[in-house]
Each structure stands twice: as structure tokens, then as C-alpha cells.
Amino acid sequence: MADSHAVTTDAIRRHDPHLRGFASDNxxxxxxxxxxxxxxxxxxxxxxxGEDVYTEHLQEVFRGHFGPRAQVFPVFNGTGANVVALQAMTERWGAVVSAATAHINVDECGAPERVGGLKLLTVPTEHGKLTPDLIDREAWGWDDEHRAQPQVVSITQTTELGSCYTPEEIRAICDHAHERGMTVHLDGSRLANAAATLGLPLRAFTTDAGVDVLSFGGTKNGLIFGECVVVLNPDAVRAMKHLRKLSMQLASKMRFVSVQFEALLTGDLWLRSASHANAMARRLAEGARGVAGVEIVHPVESNAVFATLPRDVADRLRKRYRFYDWDESAGLVRWMCAFDTTEEDVDGFLAALREEMGRG
Known part of the structure; x- marks a missing residue:
């Protein structure tokens, strides 16, 4: 067989590799x-x-981060990880309590409900974070046969609004849920960013805080594709491998998902990449705060910056650097940084922001 390093391709590069944006870490x-x-x-x-040597070794890699009971199930994407996890944690009559801003509620096209067959019970939050009191707005009615039964609390770390739960906040949620016979799912698409912010190992605010199951993200932190369902409490789930297949999340060539996570988690690549993305977001937020007429509206505790600015300015700026509206009616936009965002990228964006704001 030919040396893989000498292989050529008929594919053509169809994009400008120097193009940068702040729309998504994806x-x-x-x-x-x-x-x-x-x-x-x-x-x-x-x-x-999944019967390959890379997936077998991945169990050991994840147990090193999350403890000896951890079980890992690689899947294709974050929506798949959430749907598989929540299916495994609920009965057919079950419901999941989450923040109204949660990805499972806003950005998954109804997949948890339509594919997972469960009910979402959502509550408004401040900066995207649930609390025990907020959970109790929907965690009731267990004897009411007319109501979907609250069985799981789902939180996101870091949240969709860029805020980060402390270990104490997660422990309070887990204790509260467990006292009510519920389990806790954590959507960790940016879990590495949370660890970088907190300066703590991954298990300190997951396993040790009482989380039962989590979705672990890789795509937003440098992988090509792939996420994982990580079962921290095996008693909280059932039929994981069957539900993964049923949900079309069983990769035939799973070694290519697993080896990416091995590369990410065996050393410190996961933390280096997330720390850098977070640092670039802080640089962006600090610079934007100095621009008259721009307001940063949520805590910058990960790689996300949420800001308000005039609509016409946002429209002009977007032609130079792509980013998304978050709440169009409020003039709220989201700027995301990634592992490969550079200081020059940030400074160039800030210069464009100042120029466009100056045009009025």
C-alpha cells in the first residue's frame, strides 16, 4: 500500500483558509x-x-477523568448524545425539567420530544442557570396521572448564555433532584470550557457533585465530529447500547470517533484548547466594553460573548465578520471564540466594531 503521506486527492479547496468569523466554535x-x-x-x-481497540481503551481514558464507574458511549453529535441520554433516563411518561434557554428546548428541532418520546418542562432563568427553587416550578404532580412525570433535571455547563455553574451550585441541584427521586443530566458540549474557567478537574463538578449522566462535547473543542454519552451512575440508565442504535447514533467505524477523544483527553489538549478559546472571549469582551454604545449583557465565563448594539451596526459588521443574532428584537448578538481564534482575529474584529459604531 502507498505511503499515506504521499497520497494526493482530486478534492479542491473551496474556501479561503484565512477567513475568520465569530458565529460559532463549530x-x-x-x-x-x-x-x-x-x-x-x-x-x-x-x-x-465499537468493538475496536480504540473504543475499548476510551473507557479507561474517561474513567481517568470521571471515576471508576464511568461508562462512555461515543455518538455522532450533541443532539444525538442528549436524546440517547435522556431516553435512557426516562420512562415513556417521563418529563425533563430544563431552562427555557436550554439547547434541548431551543436548538434541537424537538428531537428530545419527537425522537426521545419525552416531555420538556422549561422554566425561565437568569443567565441560563437553574436553581433548586426554579426546578420546583415544574417538579411536582408525581401522583397526577394527567401530567407528564418529572423524572430528570437537565442543566448545561457552560450554559447557552455563557455562564458557568460552580460545583456547589451543581451539588445543590443534584441533591435537590435526588431527594425528589429525580436524576440529573448535564449537557456538556462545552464542559472543557467550564473546567478551564473553574480551574478544576472534570469530575469535581460532575461525578463528585452528583451528576448521573452527561453529554460530553468534542466538536466545539477541535474534533471533526463526535460526542459522547458518559454514564456516571449506571443505576440511572437502561438499555444504553440499544437506544444508541435505535436513535441512529451507532457509528460503524467508531474508532474514528474514539481516537479523537483519546487524543483530546489523554494529555491536556482539551484544556489547552478550551483555555485559549476562553481567553480570546475575555479579550473580545474587554475590548468591546470600551466601545461606546456596546453593552455586554451576560457573564463572560466561557468562550461566548453576548452584546447589544444597534441593528444597523450589527448588519454592517456581519458583512465583515460573520456572527449570529441571539435576540433580534433586543439587538442582542452572540460572538463565539474557538481554539484557533487568534489575538489578531480579535483585535481585527474590535477595530471593525469601533469603525462601524463610529459611522453611527
Missing amino acids: YAGAHPEILAALALANDGHQVAY
Whole structure:
């Protein structure tokens, strides 16, 4: 077989590799160390559907971060991870309490309800964070046969609004839920960013805080594709492997998901990448605060910055650097940084922001 390093391709680069934006950390490419890991796993044959040596070793990698009871189930994407996890944690008559801003409620096209067959009970929050008191707005009626039964609390770390739960806040939620016979799911698409903010190991605000199951993100932190369902409390789930297949989340060539997570988590790549993205968001927020007419509206505790600015300014600025509206009626926009965002990227964006604000 030919040397893989000498292989050519008929594909054509169809984008400008120098183009930068602040719309999503999903816009970034793959980290070079992840690409190297994929090449390492590529040659030869391995058993399909997760019976490969990389997926087997991944159990050990995750247990090193989350404790000896952890079980990991690689899947294709974050919505799949959430749907599989929540299905495994609920009965057919079950409901999940979440923040109204939660990804499972806002950005998954009804998949938890339509595919997972469960009911979402949502509550308004400040900066996207649930509290025990807020949970109790929907955690009731267990004897009422007319009401979907609250069985799971789902939180997001970091939240969709960029805020970060402390370990004490997560422990209070878990204790509160467990006292009511409920379990806790954590959507961790940016869990590494939370660890970087808190300066703590991953298990300190997950396993040790009482979380039962989490969705662990990789795509937003330098992977090409792939997320994982991590079961921290095996007693909280049932039929995980069957539900993963039923939900179309069982990869045939799973080694290519697993080896990416091995590269991400065996050393400190996960923390280096998340720390850098967070630092670039802080730089962006600090610069934007100095621009008259721009307001930062949520805590900058991850790689997200939420700001308000005039509509016409946002429209002009977006033609130079892509980003998304968050609440169009309020003039609220979201700026995201990634592992490959540079100081020059941020400073160039801030210069454009100042220029457009100056035009009125």
C-alpha cells in the first residue's frame, strides 16, 4: 500500500483558509493533533460498531477523568448524545425539567420530544442557570396521572448564555433532584470550557457533585465530529447500547470517533484548547466594553460573548465578520471564540466594531 503521506486527492479547496468569523466554535476546523490521531488509526482493519481497540481503551481514558464507574458511549453529535441520554433516563411518561434557554428546548428541532418520546418542562432563568427553587416550578404532580412525570433535571455547563455553574451550585441541584427521586443530566458540549474557567478537574463538578449522566462535547473543542454519552451512575440508565442504535447514533467505524477523544483527553489538549478559546472571549469582551454604545449583557465565563448594539451596526459588521443574532428584537448578538481564534482575529474584529459604531 502507498505511503499515506504521499497520497494526493482530486478534492479542491473551496474556501479561503484565512477567513475568520465569530458565529460559532463549530466553524473552526480540526485541531492538527486530532488530524494526526485520525491518520494514526486509519491504516488496516478494525472491528466495526465499537468493538475496536480504540473504543475499548476510551473507557479507561474517561474513567481517568470521571471515576471508576464511568461508562462512555461515543455518538455522532450533541443532539444525538442528549436524546440517547435522556431516553435512557426516562420512562415513556417521563418529563425533563430544563431552562427555557436550554439547547434541548431551543436548538434541537424537538428531537428530545419527537425522537426521545419525552416531555420538556422549561422554566425561565437568569443567565441560563437553574436553581433548586426554579426546578420546583415544574417538579411536582408525581401522583397526577394527567401530567407528564418529572423524572430528570437537565442543566448545561457552560450554559447557552455563557455562564458557568460552580460545583456547589451543581451539588445543590443534584441533591435537590435526588431527594425528589429525580436524576440529573448535564449537557456538556462545552464542559472543557467550564473546567478551564473553574480551574478544576472534570469530575469535581460532575461525578463528585452528583451528576448521573452527561453529554460530553468534542466538536466545539477541535474534533471533526463526535460526542459522547458518559454514564456516571449506571443505576440511572437502561438499555444504553440499544437506544444508541435505535436513535441512529451507532457509528460503524467508531474508532474514528474514539481516537479523537483519546487524543483530546489523554494529555491536556482539551484544556489547552478550551483555555485559549476562553481567553480570546475575555479579550473580545474587554475590548468591546470600551466601545461606546456596546453593552455586554451576560457573564463572560466561557468562550461566548453576548452584546447589544444597534441593528444597523450589527448588519454592517456581519458583512465583515460573520456572527449570529441571539435576540433580534433586543439587538442582542452572540460572538463565539474557538481554539484557533487568534489575538489578531480579535483585535481585527474590535477595530471593525469601533469603525462601524463610529459611522453611527
